[in-house]
Amino acid sequence: MADTSPAALAVQLLAILGRDKDRLTRIDDYLHGRHDDPYMPAMADDEYRLLARRAVSNWMPLLVNTPAQALYVDGYRAGDDANKGAATDLSSPQWEHWQRSRLDARQSAVYKGALTYGHAFTLTERVAGKVLTKGLSPLRTSALYEDAANDDTPYAALSVTAWPKDGKPGRARMWDARFEYAVTFKALGDSEGVRATRGKRHGSSECPVTRFAAAVDLEGRTIGVIEVMIPLQNRINQTIFDLLVAQTYASVKVRTATGMAPPVQRDPDTGEIVYDEQGNPIPLPINHNAKRFLFAEDPDVRFGSLDETPLGGFIDSIDMSIRHLSAIAQVPPHHLLGQIANLSAEALQAAETALSRKIQEFRTLFGEAWERVFRLAAELEGSGAADDFKGEVLWRDMEQRSLAQAADALGKLREQLGIPAKGLWKRVPQVTQTELDEWDDLADEEDSVKQLASALTRATPEPVTADEVPAAA
Incomplete structure (x- = not known):
């Protein structure tokens, strides 16, 4: 029989954080522009590495912000018999809880967390006599489910409040169906150093943590919009790096001269040629720029030029990669490329269709999560709406249409x-x-x-x- 003691649950929840740490940290790095370096020669100098840093063109925030900016809860319609079919009452207990928690502004962080990492969490609890809901970072929070693919109520959840540092243990809060626990731990993978102390009853009949998942498969796995785009982002960075290298070293014509040797350094006292350590004469620097020209008295000297490398192929490759990114992410190309000229209203609407379907899917998933939050808040406040499974959140229509x-x-x-x-x-x-x-x-x-x-x-x-x-x- 599985051990369901608080300490054992804490060990499992911390192990989930440890298992997902590298993957979520990599996603977080790509969101904030800390990408893998493009391929470069093993003996690359500082100039190459500077070009590699400048080659990072971070498209990830746009993939997150584009659908997130269309997600805005603007009301709640109760589903009980007394208010069935009625318009939203902004003085209802559910909406008062929403405003008291300042979720008009804070809801966006929950959506962006879920879209970025695949899932995010909220905690509904009583604070100083008031019931409030706040977001929890997926980098610090984990949850256990009996059926992760179908359950919306966690068996237990844990959120780290302080990581171990300077020999001091880390601290976390953990919740199950009845109690909240104070957890201390030495490291995510150290099961022997985990301690769980019962704190108090949290007042709900189930775990007060709610998961917001951008997508959940039948194995209970969640995935966001960034992880699958990392290879395409790397391809774009590599192409831009190659473009910068060609632009820096080979985008201008190279003038050549054959049959002519440059002047060499001579000792000012003796007039003898000065040689380097390898025995080669040291040439004098030649001041040559666009305002000067070269000439030679020797008739055997030949001048020529090497053509510049055309950059159009690199630019076309970048454009193609961005279009691939657009197709896979279901973000219209004009959102990424900024090309919207000569598009009719019908063509623009057709381009937005895939994004609209994607946003509608997110609204369905996140709407169910908000409805659970409202039920948790109603139970903590002693309201009869705790069993209102017919209520629904109302999403603001963010489509841009002219008033006429x-x-x-x-x-x-x-x-x-x-x-x-x-x-x-x-x-x-x-x-x-x-x-x-x-x-x-x-x-x-x-x-x-x-x-x-x-x-x-x-x-x-x-x-x-x-x-x-x-x-x-």
Whole structure:
């Protein structure tokens, strides 16, 4: 039978961090531009190494930021019977928890962590009497699952708060279904130095750590957008390095002269030729530049030139590699190349289709995780929404459409299909949930005014004209 004691769980969780450390560190290095050096000669000098550093062209942040910037939770719709189908109430306990945790700004870090490393985590806990949710770094956090491919609730989770340093043990926090533990450890691979001390009940009926995974396969493995792109990034860096070498050493014509020897150094006292250690005469430096020319009195001297190396092939190779990067990452080429001229609206929409599908997949995965966070927060706050499995987060529409085009399309939907106007409000480009609620209140006020005016009109008798007065008998 497996050992499920706190110390044994801590050992397993620390071992996961140790197992993934090299892989995640390599991903982190590529995100921040610390790439492998391109191939260069074994005896490369400092000038070559300088060109190698300048050859790094880091595309990785763009692959992460492009989908992350389209992920923005803007509201939450409860799924309980009382509020089913209703618009988001910004005064609801779920949204109050969201605002109290400042997740409007902090949600982006969670998405970028998950897209970069394959997964990220959040912790929902009570702090100073308030229930808050914060993000946890995947470089410091690990979780155990009974079924990592299908479970959204960890069996246990651990997050390192301080790494071992200067002989002092590292510290971590660990959670299971009921308790939080204080963990100390000497090293990630040292199972003998792990100690786990029970702290307190965390107040939830399950582990309060939630995983945000960019992609999970049936083996429970998570993968982000960077790891699979490292070979392509290396190819681009190598091509740019070759371009810089050719540009530095072979991009100009080389002038040649045959049959002519340069002047040599002579001893100023004796006039004899000065030789180096190998017995060769030491030539005098020649001051030759674009404003000077060479001539020779000897008729056997011949001048010539060597053609420069064309750079167009290197540039075409870089362009091709970036297009491969675009296709595999499902990022439109114009996002990477900056080439958007002469694209019709239909062509631009077609280019964005793959990215839109990818973003929709991320919204589905991350939305389920946020819904679990809301349920955890509701349980800690004692709300009845702790069992609300029908609720859903609302994502802001980040597609760039002109207001005139949207208004025309929404007007046609209203007139031709009879869709209620309120049902189309959230289709307005860049509208926020706060604006939707304000519009709803204004519409209710306008309806009230219209109803009052109609009632007053019906209650007011029509004026009687002189022609309508009956004649006296």
